[in-house]
Amino acid sequence: MRIASVYFQSDEVVELARSMVGMQLHSLINGQHCSGFITETEAYAGINDRASHAFGGRLTKRTKVMYKAGGITYVYLCYGMHYLLNIVTGSEGNPHAVLIRAILPLVGKEIIQHRLTKEKLLSIHTDGPGKVCKALGINMLHNGISIDSHEVWLEMADKPFEGTILSYPRIGVHYAGADALLPYRFSWKET
DNA sequence: ACACCGATTATCT
């Protein structure tokens, strides 16, 4: 069952991030359909969050997509070589986003294996936001597209998933001062 | 097991 873009137009970005663990992330790129079970997300809470690209209301060519109404993608290049995928959330003008950090491949495992390793054995858990984009074939061409599209979308799992969700501080945001300690990362734990 | 480092570019100072 697909999740409609309007679902992400709430300003409760932290709760949205938690709710996205266990959803399925799908891509249909170059005719190749892949998906994965989302196991890790992070909330970036708008202009008051020092870790967010939109902190202080920063509005650049890169960040402007975050200010649109929720339910679209925000893809950007990190460390000059990795694409990172976020789902923009919140009402228009509120630049919230949820970073998708890790998935378990479901559909198109062979395609994902090829994209990630060009032959070597695929690790079970696609962990790390750069690898998520690489696995699903996502790049800057997929920035700012609606999750109501047929390129990138989210689905609810058929059945409730096993396990629990734990929260932790976010990764790689040491520059954010006290905000680096906020428990805005959500991770699925098998039981 | 863990520490270090190079790759590579948009963005900001």
Add this chain to the structure above:
DNA sequence: GATAATCGGTGTA
């Protein structure tokens, strides 16, 4: 000129 929401390889243990 420095930094960054990272990753994979290499080195030491």
